[in-house]
Amino acid sequence: MEKEIEILNKFQYSKKEWQLIKLFFILFWLLGIIIVSGKYHSQPFPEGICIYFNCSIIHSSVFRTLLLSASILFSILYVMEWKMHFTTFILSSISILVFSLERSNGIYHREELFSLILIAQFFAYLRFFLSKSLIKKDVMPQSMAMFFSISVISGAYMIAGITKLQTSGIYWVTESPNVAIQVLQSMEHKSIDNGIKQLVPYGHWLADFIILFPNLIRLIFAFALVAELMAFLSLLGKKQSKRYGYLLLLLHFGMFLMLFVKLVVFIGCVLIFMVNIPGILINRNQFKNHFFLINTLSQYALVLLPFLFYFSAVQFIGEAHPFSRFPMYSSFPDNADYFYIADDKNNPISTLKVFGITIDQLKDMVEIRASNYKISRSDSIGMKRIASECLKEIIGQNTDIKKKYAEMKWVRHEFFFNQSEIIERKSILAVCKLK
């Protein structure tokens, strides 16, 4: 009993803190209930409680109104700390009912954590209600409720870790570079879902990176697995649970970067119960400590404002002077080409001397037309059209050359590798008769 009191006293939360934690959590839960209860009108693959009970009944307007009214009413009572063992029992029952319906539709948004936390709190309050006066005297009910809530969150992570070990053993780490395929698949479908086209090249880049550094990926995955398995460490105390919360957030951030997976319920619960955002907001000193980082960062942002402004503007605007991604030589393909102007005997003419235009600028002229006309560089007919347009434009600016040259040709000089040997090819794209 004394040991239990000692452990529980490591989770001391003020009444205000607990109230705000409850408020955050119940609003989060209510949002889930409102969304899910109106979504599914049948239960094609009954699961959990829906095997014994037709959960789809909650889609009917009468039942849904009743359910939502009850949810809101008991949520208020929950925040007001009214007969908590009873209130949490009702809330957890509603939670089980609604989220089982979602699973019965084959949708796994991992909302079981909501139900688990409410059940844990129900047991905590029941335990407190039934406990001897010694516990009631030395332990605050919120300490027990918080300890039980953090226990189920860390338990969920531990079970996830153990399941990985049971299913794949150490291969979960050794075969982790195979995640490259998941990355590609994930980015492709997220790109279709969200319409963010950039996700596909990002996925390819990430997959290439994973393939290139398999050992680094194994190390990261080993770290993630250990973080999941050791989640019980968050039960050592309030401080430890906060630190572990940050670690788990890092894990989720990594998952988001790699697979674009957002386990919103898990992240939300870690933020509310482990990182204790409500507590940070309520405790001014703690608030200052936590916001010290934000304050410092905002000061750095002010100092580096021109840098940050340009950097972020480029990401949104792209290429529009003065914003540029500076794309020159951002890839080295195994072929290269340039354009020059030749006379009737195919001798190259120095455009710099004759027209004041460098050969690089000739290429720029071709490139801007190719991108505007949506013509590929391998499209020979399209390239001929561009070349004749460019040639006409250059000659049009200079009348003296008509006396000097009988003919001018736009020539493309290409280079490419053929079994580590450089092959050259010249092709005339346009001809302009001057005499």
Add this chain to the structure above:
Amino acid sequence: MQIEVKFLKRFNYHQNEWIIIKIFSSVFWLFSMYKITNEYLYQPFPEGICKFLNCSFFSNQPTSIIVLLFSVVACVGYIFNRYTLVSLIYMTICSLIFLSLERSNGIYDRQELWTMIFGAQLYGIIRYKWKKDFFKTHSISEHDIAIFYSIQMIAVAYTIAGITKLQTSGIYWVIDSPNVVLQLKKITEQINIEFGFKQLQQYSLLIQKTLSPLVIQILFFISLLIEVFAFLMCYSRKFSYYYGWLLFMLHMGIFMMMFVIIPIYLFVILFFLLGFPKQIIRLGRKLAPDFYLFK
């Protein structure tokens, strides 16, 4: 605020250094403006601001003459610190219009740095005027902020260039870098046509035969790191100086590999990072010790 003061104190420049930077910047910028007004009389492929405004109107006479005259006046104001704010607003808008016009002709001379630098200096001066007393009590002058913000623009240009390489090619930018020999061959051919330097083709062959792909990959990897981490130059003047040397070597490497030199980049490295104005002052003190700029 304290962090800002800490940063700005690390970027301490003499007033005369600032004047020299302004003189050379103005000359360089005026030359660019003159070239653009002469060369680009219409905008076949409008880009940037030219999509909303007919930029070619400003490059056709007589507007161009008026614009150039005002540019000279603005440069004088900018150099002698008279109506700096108005001068900088004018120079920023001018850069924006004319450099957009150049790009609207499909020419990418990478001169966006002018607009970026003048814009940053303008913001720096507004910031100084806004909190003048505060900066004065911490003995931070207007030009310290202006130069610091200009350096940030240089840093962001390199950092973005590095990130773009990673976004476009990923690690293949390094892996495929031995393909640069094709670029070298192409460029030596171009130079041969433009200037008649046939010897460069021998040089291209020499590089192709002597530099192993691994050496090229290592060199390109280092250059990518230099670009991506260019934001480090915002830490202090000393840092920007050392980083300036790294960037200078990077550009020399690019020149040796591909005969590419971007004048504006070389200019900003020499004048904003490597402290070229300081050397000019030192030399000036020997040659004309009584001239006010060298005192």
